[in-house]
Amino acid sequence: MKPDRRPAAGTGRRLIGLVRPELRLAGAGALLGLIATALTVTGPLLLGRATDLIVYGVGHGGVDMASLARQLLTAVGVFAMASVCAWGQLWLTGEMVARTASRLRERVGAKLDRLPLAYLDSQPRGDVLSRTTNDVETLSQALNQILGQLLTPFLTVIGVTVMMVRIAPDLAVVVLLTVPASMVVAGAIAKRTRPQFTAQAEAMGAVNAYVDEMITGQSLVKVFGREREIATTFDRYNQTLYGAARKAQMLSGFMAPGMFFIAGLGFIAVAVVGGLKVAAGTLTVGLVQAFIQYAQQFNQPIGQLASMANLIQSGLASASRVFEFLDAPEERPDPEGDPRRDTPRGRVAFEQVSFRYTPSTPLIEDLSLTVPPGSTVAIVGPTGAGKSTLVNLIMRFYEVTSGRITVDGIDIATLPRAELRGRIGMVLQDPWLFNGTIAANIAYGADDVPREKVVEAAMATRADHFIRTLPDGYDTVIDEEGSNISAGEKQLITIARAFLGNPAILILDEATSAVDTRTEALIQHGMASLRVGRTGFVIAHRLSTIRDADTILVMDSGSIVEHGTHDQLLAARGTYARLHASQFTSGRGDDS
Known part of the structure; x- marks a missing residue:
């Protein structure tokens, strides 16, 4: 999947829409933030007045300690109330972000259910995993930091600006002149860092995809001794991630020092001009002290925004990847209406069906086929002939390009x-x-x-015996890889699972390819009795497993080139006969 190149503004608007359901919490948090900011910006003025009381008292025979104590206690109370309100704002923000992240995860989970198999087949599994986990978590952390810290700096800048103008308008102009320069620096750096954070997120997805692939195939890696090659390839992916992350962090790292430098220049100017005003008697020492504190408070939010720049850029990059995932084409919606009450019989018909994965490459063209209820159809042919595609179309894992498929006379496109x-x-x-x-x-x-019922299904598929030999029998816990049971035993379990549902149609896609000859014989014996009254589609490479099928379809390049019984196809001496001869004259079995 290509990196998302949408402008940050578009992603930002979608993020606002994501947070919109929590407007009440946002409003309450904003109110607390406003109160906290108002109290905070009054603090320096109170301390400046306390300083003036001390300076005046020293020059006039003594400090009014009662007035000084009241002023200081008022300042303490103001700062305490500001802290409580700030804590309340952060708590509400955390709750708002937690709800938003939970809702986003629900959307991602629901999206996975609606994605067509074609999408999942075309995307590296690790990249999909990275988008649905790492990127969602990065976005959640960014929202928590941004929403928790973004409002207060803006309110602080506004409040501090008002106080500075009240104390000394000319000094306020000196401080405000640093803002345009800071914004120019921030904008220039942000423009260059976002593509780097996008590249970093993409590189992380590629690393996850490769790691997932290698963990899945670790046994084969060891069998063929490719550990060094795997390590080299992983190092290449890792170096790409390192390079993207390094560029992103380095560029974003320039923002804070640049903005602090500009703020420092403004601070020096304030200190010099303020000192001259004190010497001239137009400002008191306490007001200059308060103004300097306000200047620091004015620059502090700008510094916070600078330090948040990399987090904001990373969050926007992750948001773009998550939104791109959420925008992926979905399966066609199911038709509305009540479920059909007819008893499934298992009649399947292909009516001039065509299918292609890509518009320019046809796979199945104008296929017509009728399978009566209760019959067994075997499908054979070379790799890429369209065998698995045929049954995937029956399951609606893919949609036909043209024509239609019916089950019991019902167009499957009209069935949920x-x-x-x-x-x-x-x-x-x-x-x-x-x-x-x-x-x-x-x-x-x-x-x-x-x-x-579970035991009955296992007995019917000849899985009961091996299950009872396990330490805990049917309560034996297996992991998702099934590492504590053999490949054949895993397949027996999945076959028992399919039979437990008592379906009208059975699809066996190379179901016995992973088992030994004895286990295969057990499976075949179990399937023979269970196929009675059911329509069966059997895809097989080993022709010995399908000789008793009612009809054998020989596919090549998406078309049925031969069909008939085992004996009929051997007598025809065509493609099937050649496939049969290639297997049974090479020591793989004897069909006599």
Whole structure:
């Protein structure tokens, strides 16, 4: 996926829309921030008056300690109240950001459910993971800092400006002259840093994608001894991330020193001119002291904004990636209406179906096929012939380009996906298990299934025996990789899961490719009885597993080039016969 190049303003507007539901909390926080700022900016004036009391008392025979104590106690009370209000503002801001981040995660989770398989197939899994976790968390942290610290500096600048103008308008002009220069520096640096933070976020996504890929294939990496090559490739990705992060941090690092330098020049001018005014008698020492404190308070928010620049830029880059993910094309919405009450029979028909992954590359063209209920159709052919695509179209993992597919006479495009897939049981070549008990893995997708039904499904698929040999039987916990059971046992569990749903249609996509011959025989024996009354689609490379199919379809380049029974296709001496001969004359089996 290409980096997001939208202007920061567009991303900022979407962030405002994201926070909008929490306007009440934002308003309460703003009110507390306003009170805290008003109290804070009165503090230097109170302390300046206390200083004037001391200076006056020293020159006139004694300090009025009672008045001084009242002034100081008032200052303490003001600062204490300001602290309480500031804490309340930060608490409300934290609550607002937590709710906003939670709502964003809900949107991301819901988006994942609505994304078509084509999107997930086209994106590195680690990059998708980075967008939905790292980028969301970075955005959450940025919002927390920005919303918690952005309002107070602006209010402080306004309040301090008012107080400085009241004390000495000419000195206030000196301080305010530093603002345009600071804004020019900040704008110039920010313009150059945002692309670097975007590149950093993209590089982080690439690192995550590569790490995910290598962890998944770690056993093969070790088998082929590619550890050094993997380390070299990872180092290249890591260096790209390092370079992007280094540029982003270095450029953003110029902002704070540049703005502090400009503020320092203004501070020097205030100190010199203020001293001259005291000498001339037009300002008291206490007012100059208060003004200098106000000048510091005026520069402090600008410094805070400068120090937040890298966080803001990083947050905007992450926000762009999250919004790009949320804007990805979704699956076509399900049709509205009540679920159909007909009893699924399993009749499947392809009517002049065409499909292509990309507009310029046709895969399946004008395919017509009718599969009667209860029959078994085997699909064979070379890699890339369109076998898996065919069953993916039945499941509506992809939408047909033209034509239509019907199940029991109903166009599947008019069926809600959940209802369609509830009629179908599917077992993939790569078994998928989650971290949980074997019983929970078998019952996945079924609601409130009693244990005896789970056991029945396992017995029917010949999985019961190996499960009972495990220390905890059906309560044995396996991880998502299934590292404590064999590949064949994992596949038996997924087959039991498919059969538990009692579907009208079974799709077996190389379901026995990961098992040994004995386990394959057990699976075939179990499937033979379970296929009775069900329509079966079996994708297989080992032709010995599909010789009893009612119909065998031979596919090549998206088209059915041959079809018939095993004996008919052998007699035809065509593509199927050549595939059969290549397997059974190379020592892989005997079909006699």
